[in-house]
Amino acid sequence: MKNLQYLGEIADNLGKEYFNSVCNSRQFPEDLWNSLGRQKLFGLLVSKGNGGDGIELSDFVELVLEFSKQFGTFGYLFIAQNLSAKMFSDFGNEKLRAFLPDLISGRTRINLALTELESGSDAFSIKTKASREGDNFIISGKKHYVTNARNADLLMLVARTSFHQEKQSSGLTTFVTTKEQYEPSDFINLEKMGLDFLPIYSLQVNAVNVPRDMILGEVDEAWKMLSNTFVLDRILLAAMFIGMGEMALGIAVQYAKERKVFGKAISSHQGIQFPIAESYSFLQAAKSHVRSVSKIWDDGLIKSNRDAPWTAYYTSIKAAYDAIDCSLQTFGAYGYVSSTVEKLFRDIRYYRIGPISEQIALSNIAEKTLGMRE
Ligand SMILES: Cc1cc2nc3c(=O)[nH]c(=O)nc-3n(C[C@H](O)[C@H](O)[C@H](O)COP(=O)(O)OP(=O)(O)OC[C@H]3O[C@@H](n4cnc5c(N)ncnc54)[C@H](O)[C@@H]3O)c2cc1C
Structure with a gap:
């Protein structure tokens, strides 16, 4: 290939x-x-x-x-x-x-601005509003936690265009805005725990004027497009978590073979071997699941397997988090000071919260698949 x-x-x-x-x-x-x-x-x-x-x-x-x-x-x-x-x-x-x-070609960089300070998991409650003026829309509001916003050439800015839809998921629209439409002072950099290579910002949206032909998808129907994309995102991020877990275990195994404590390599102890072997096993199981879910997508069967992206996301983040933690433990203090595994640990922690949290993944499985709804 x-x-x-x-x-x-x-x-x-x-x-x-x-x-x-x-x-x-x-x-x-x-x-x-x-x-x-x-x-x-x-x-x-x-x-x-x-x-x-x-x-x-x-x-x-x-x-x-x-x-x-x-x-x-x-x-x-x-x-x-x-x-x-x-x-x-x-x-x-x-x-x-x-x-x-x-x-x-990557010459144009793009990010999604959906979340607001008071609207994360519950994306339908966003307050950023777009009002129609002739052929244009004027957008005002405030976004929070927008990855790389200041350095992006384009932002997909999600705003509410209609407040009176029957379905909560209707009434949102995705506008494509360019960096020239914002002032430097509109961005505030947010200090964070990990993902050191990628800043996040809050973004003030001050009456940004967007022509109708810069709408991605349909007016009021952003969720149809975004939810479809988010399904792919869950599956692909699950694959990333597994890669990160394998990266962490790979360097842990190597280190364990080299690091001598009490006169012998720590890899000779079952206390070091077994957690690594266990993490490896869970990663392999999660990998097989992600592969099968991606095949389900390719075969056009995702609609009858709606929980598959959630179970893939959840099992992978769990397996990867444990694998990276296990790697850090194997490295001892060397893992806790600035190192690859310490970075992976801080990074993977984010993915238990977003773009979708573990609880939201589980609540989808519990309510939609298992029918445990009030
Ligand atoms: C590093 C980073 C990068 C980000 N990048 C972007 C970006 O580029 N674009 C963007 O739009 N957003 C971005 N986000 C935002 C991210 O998508 C949100 O943080 C995420 O959706 C969670 O929302 P929240 O933080 O507001 O948590 P909340 O929705 O406030 O939830 C708080 C806690 O309550 C739990 N909870 C909520 N509802 C339930 C429930 N029904 N049952 C059980 N538990 C529940 C959640 O799981 C969570 O643990 C980023 C965030 C970070 C930290």
């Missing part, structure tokens, strides 16, 4: 320490981004007719598994840009599809 080969070459060029050193510098991984863009690896899910590769989800999952084993949480960038390009391809009008070549 040519894309796997490209990824292998990029990984060889950037070396095994790349993730750790970029995070230490608290910079965006520009070299990696540019290498992916040069190989058009941001258009994997975009149809061939729109200039992409049009690969199946299960093939993309294999790429994410490999990618994240070497580049850890940078997998998020790989996934998010690919999914954004897919949305432009599937739901964009002619004007928006004209952005595709630059999205696919």
Whole structure:
């Protein structure tokens, strides 16, 4: 598979320490981004007719598994840009599809601004409002926790366009805004625990004027498009978690064989071996599940297996969190000071909260599949 080969070459060029050193510098991984863009690896899910590769989800999952084993949480960038390009391809009008070549090559960077300070898990309660003025919409409100907002060329800004829909999920619209539409003072950088390579911001949206033809998807029906994309996101992030877990276990095994305590390698103790072997087993089980869920998607069977992306997300985050914790324990103090495993640990902790929390994943399974609703 040519894309796997490209990824292998990029990984060889950037070396095994790349993730750790970029995070230490608290910079965006520009070299990696540019290498992916040069190989058009941001258009994997975009149809061939729109200039992409049009690969199946299960093939993309294999790429994410490999990618994240070497580049850890940078997998998020790989996934998010690919999914954004897919949305432009599937739901964009002619004007928006004209952005595709630059999205696919990575020259244009894009992020999603959905969450607000008082509206996270309950996305339907957002207050940012878009009012119609002729052919344009004027948007005002405040977004919170927007990844890389200040450095993005485009933002997909979700706002409420209608307050009186029967269904709560209706009435939201996705607007594509450009960085020129904001002032530097609109962004406030938020200090955080992990993901050192990627800043997050709060964003003041001050009467931003957006023409109707910069709407992605349909007016009032953003949720149909976003929920579809979020399903893919859950499956792909699950693959990333597994890659991160395997990365952490790989370096733990190596360290355990080298580290001598009381005169022998710590790898000779079952107290070190068994937790690693156990974590490995759970990661393998989660990996098989993610692979089968991606196949379910490719076979067009996701509607009759609605809990599959949730179970994939939940089992993978659990397996990866435990694997990274186990790796940290194996490293002892060396894992707690600035190191690859310490970064993976801080990063994976976020994914138990967002983009969807463990509780929301479980409540979907409990209520929608198991019927445990009041
Ligand atoms: C590093 C980072 C990057 C982010 N990037 C982006 C981005 O690029 N764009 C964007 O739009 N957003 C972004 N977010 C926001 C993220 O998607 C939200 O944090 C997430 O959706 C959770 O929302 P919340 O933090 O408001 O938690 P809340 O919704 O306030 O929930 C608080 C707690 O209550 C629990 N809870 C809520 N409802 C229930 C329930 N029914 N049953 C049981 N438990 C419940 C939750 O699971 C959670 O543990 C980012 C956040 C972070 C920290």
